[in-house]
Amino acid sequence: MEALHPRIRLLWIAQAALAAIVAGVALAVVDARVASLPIAVPIGVVAIGAVLGIVYAVVLYRQWRFELQDDALYLERGVITFVETAVPFVRVQHVDTQFGPVERVLGLSSVVVYTAGSRNADVRVPGLTPDRARKLQNTLRELAVDSEADDGV
Numbered sequence: 001m002e003a004l005h006p007r008i009r010l011l012w013i014a015q016a017a018l019a020a021i022v023a024g025v026a027l028a029v030v031d032a033r034v035a036s037l038p039i040a041v042p043i044g045v046v047a048i049g050a051v052l053g054i055v056y057a058v059v060l061y062r063q064w065r066f067e068l069q070d071d072a073l074y075l076e077r078g079v080i081t082f083v084e085t086a087v088p089f090v091r092v093q094h095v096d097t098q099f100g101p102v103e104r105v106l107g108l109s110s111v112v113v114y115t116a117g118s119r120n121a122d123v124r125v126p127g128l129t130p131d132r133a134r135k136l137q138n139t140l141r142e143l144a145v146d147s148e149a150d151d152g153v
Helices: 008-033 038-062 101-106 130-149
Strands: 067-069 072-076 083-088 092-098 110-116 120-130
Touching: 008 038, 008 101, 038 072, 038 130, 067 130, 072 120, 083 092, 092 130, 101 110, 110 130
Parallel strands: none
Antiparallel strands: 067 072, 072 083, 092 110, 110 120
């Protein structure tokens, strides 16, 4: 199984740090208007959130894997809840490559696979280099077209 690029951890850590800072600022604003907590409480919330975010990013990176099998894209991921997903090529509608602003700065991109007839009809493979993302996109597109001939529906 293929792992994600190691720089994805930086993106996940940055997202966790931002969430921790927002929570700390919200707590400080509520504290200023309602209660009188010591300044250490909002700072502690930010610090604990940042540490938990780092741990989460490291563990998630170790768990996140994907593989192109004979008839499906197979993904394994998760920290608290471990999820295994198989996306049959015959169900693939289209495949996008996405580059968010932070991903571009880190030299990363994501591949999004849209599938037919399911609730949550997309699967995202984050943390790929742009070249790897394009190759995966093209391979998935080719496999989806090839599998249409085998579809008996």
